[in-house]
Amino acid sequence: MTTSYDAIIVGAGQAGPSLAVRLAGSGMKVALVERKLIGGTCVNTGCTPTKAMVASAYAAHMARRAGDYGVRGVGEITVDMNAVKARKDAIVEASRNGLVEWLQGTENLTLIEGHARFTSSNELTVADNRIAAQRIFLNVGGRATVPVYPGTEEIGYLTNSTILDLDELPAHLVIVGGGYIGLEFAQMFRRFGAEVTVVERGARLLPREDEDVAQAIHDMLVDEGVAIRLNADCISFERRGDSKVVGVSCTQGEPEVVGSHVLLAIGRTPNTDDLGLDAAGVECDKRGYVTVDDELRTSVPGIWALGDCNGKGAFTHTAYNDFEIAAENLLDNAGRKVSDRQTAYALYTDPPLGRVGISETEARRAGHSILVGKRPMTRVSRAREKGETVGLMKIVSDAATGKLLGAAILGVGGDEAVHAVLDLIHVGATAETLRRAVHIHPTVAELLPTLVAEQKPA
Numbered sequence: 232m233t234t235s236y237d238a239i240i241v242g243a244g245q246a247g248p249s250l251a252v253r254l255a256g257s258g259m260k261v262a263l264v265e266r267k268l269i270g271g272t273c274v275n276t277g278c279t280p281t282k283a284m285v286a287s288a289y290a291a292h293m294a295r296r297a298g299d300y301g302v303r304g305v306g307e308i309t310v311d312m313n314a315v316k317a318r319k320d321a322i323v324e325a326s327r328n329g330l331v332e333w334l335q336g337t338e339n340l341t342l343i344e345g346h347a348r349f350t351s352s353n354e355l356t357v358a359d360n361r362i363a364a365q366r367i368f369l370n371v372g373g374r375a376t377v378p379v380y381p382g383t384e385e386i387g388y389l390t391n392s393t394i395l396d397l398d399e400l401p402a403h404l405v406i407v408g409g410g411y412i413g414l415e416f417a418q419m420f421r422r423f424g425a426e427v428t429v430v431e432r433g434a435r436l437l438p439r440e441d442e443d444v445a446q447a448i449h450d451m452l453v454d455e456g457v458a459i460r461l462n463a464d465c466i467s468f469e470r471r472g473d474s475k476v477v478g479v480s481c482t483q484g485e486p487e488v489v490g491s492h493v494l495l496a497i498g499r500t501p502n503t504d505d506l507g508l509d510a511a512g513v514e515c516d517k518r519g520y521v522t523v524d525d526e527l528r529t530s531v532p533g534i535w536a537l538g539d540c541n542g543k544g545a546f547t548h549t550a551y552n553d554f555e556i557a558a559e560n561l562l563d564n565a566g567r568k569v570s571d572r573q574t575a576y577a578l579y580t581d582p583p584l585g586r587v588g589i590s591e592t593e594a595r596r597a598g599h600s601i602l603v604g605k606r607p608m609t610r611v612s613r614a615r616e617k618g619e620t621v622g623l624m625k626i627v628s629d630a631a632t633g634k635l636l637g638a639a640i641l642g643v644g645g646d647e648a649v650h651a652v653l654d655l656i657h658v659g660a661t662a663e664t665l666r667r668a669v670h671i672h673p674t675v676a677e678l679l680p681t682l683v684a685e686q687k688p689a
């Protein structure tokens with residue numbers, strides 16, 4: 232027997248739950264299918280646990296630096312991984328439970344546990360149940376990419392999910408991949424007390440960032456004792472006694488990196504390979520991302536794809552924005568589009584990197600003649616007062632139109648301060664508008680008007 236709904240949502244990640252509640256609130260009979268944990272990656276194995284652990288690592292770091300602030304009596308700092316894990320687990324559990332309660336308390340909404348698979352363009356199976364709807368929303372997210380290199384399965388690798396279960400400190404954590412996931416874990420585990428080596432195939436970290444920004448992050452990690460191997464393409468794994476060996480193809484340095492644990496952080500794979508998309512006729516690109524238009528409609532009328540699985544964003548805020556676009560266009564005929572979204576994200580190292588709009592390199596590549604304002608955090612009084620002067624801040628604007636194009640704030644509070652520029656870019660404002668704003672002293676954001684006043688052709 233098939234149960235019919237007005238709408239089915241597959242995946243309770245960062246778009247699904249809000250969409251389910253909104254549609255149910257409009258009077259639709261809604262099914263939300265989740266095969267694992269409500270809240271998806273962000274709540275269970277992504278943002279929430281990692282930022283909780285980043286906070287523990289920050290506390291350890293600042294405790295070690297207590298003397299710099301005149302605080303005495305702090306002995307040797309060690310980190311109790313059991314306690315770090317317990318704190319992180321409690322935060323994750325509270326978030327997930329809050330979500331579950333919200334969903335369970337929503338009228339017209341049925342939560343279905345299990346893996347959903349299409350049998351046709353309007354029908355899915357979940358275990359032995361058949362469910363059907365004229366509107367189906369995919370919010371299936373992604374998972375850590377696991378390579379097929381020799382030895383991968385033998386070494387007992389970690390991913391962003393399984394590393395969260397560790398309740399003991401790795402002696403030497405080798406991280407394959409120097410992207411967002413790799414770098415957040417690298418600094419965090421170094422601060423917990425582990426030896427850490429990052430193996431990155433690229434010539435530098437974070438190729439999407441400007442070279443000065445990526446270099447500053449590189450230097451900051453090296454200063455804290457993280458070893459970074461660049462131009463080192465991981466090609467194999469081997470278990471040797473208690474050690475794990477990462478074989479690298481490189482022209483400089485050792486062809487092997489030996490550690491006690493290996494974390495794979497080489498990117499994400501969308502969860503679209505086991506969804507029966509062929510049976511529905513839904514098209515994907517060659518990397519498995521569901522193809523969608525500017526309003527998140529797939530190639531099949533009545534099926535939408537939201538969040539990481541559509542390849543248009545890779546963040547919680549972009550997944551949530553996808554919910555708004557889909558819901559408001561369907562219910563309010565709002566005409567919202569993905570292309571109206573500004574690029575914005577943060578890398579949660581300490582200090583964090585807050586990024587909005589386009590980088591200096593991207594602006595130049597796009598043919599803009601640009602003005603750039605830049606200063607090291609050593610020249611930001613709030614950073615000096617806090618004793619946290621690592622990093623730099625930079626604003627890029629278009630010399631011809633005066634419009635703000637982008638900003639990077641690698642510095643204390645950079646993830647928050649960058650929103651001042653994000654909101655102005657969102658409304659198409661000029662650097663002059665920002666220059667005339669009066670910001671609060673002493674803050675990091677206070678320097679943003681000064682930065683644009685100091686902009687020079689670059």
Ligand SMILES: Cc1cc2nc3c(=O)[nH]c(=O)nc-3n(C[C@H](O)[C@H](O)[C@H](O)COP(=O)(O)OP(=O)(O)OC[C@H]3O[C@@H](n4cnc5c(N)ncnc54)[C@H](O)[C@@H]3O)c2cc1C
Binds near residue numbers: 271348
């Ligand atoms: C370590 C890490 C740290 C991160 N930190 C940040 C951060 O600080 N800030 C940020 O913005 N982003 C961060 N991200 C990215 C963020 O987690 C994702 O962009 C976000 O979770 C995407 O949400 P989503 O709804 O698209 O998918 P997901 O959150 O992945 O949810 C998809 C859900 O669908 C379910 N599902 C999949 N297939 C099926 C099926 N066939 N049937 C039923 N259910 C199914 C899955 O079980 C999952 O629960 C991080 C990611 C990682 C891995």
Ligand SMILES: NC(=O)c1ccc[n+]([C@@H]2O[C@H](COP(=O)([O-])OP(=O)(O)OC[C@H]3O[C@@H](n4cnc5c(N)ncnc54)[C@H](O)[C@@H]3O)[C@@H](O)[C@H]2O)c1
Binds near residue numbers: 407496546578579
């Ligand atoms: N702060 C945040 O918002 C945050 C934090 C973590 C993750 N995320 C999301 O998760 C996504 C995935 O993150 P990620 O770090 O896994 O992927 P990524 O694509 O950002 O980085 C992967 C890195 O691995 C390297 N690499 C790939 N294969 C390799 C090999 N064989 N040997 C050595 N290096 C190799 C790549 O050159 C690249 O630098 C990000 O795009 C981001 O959207 C966001």
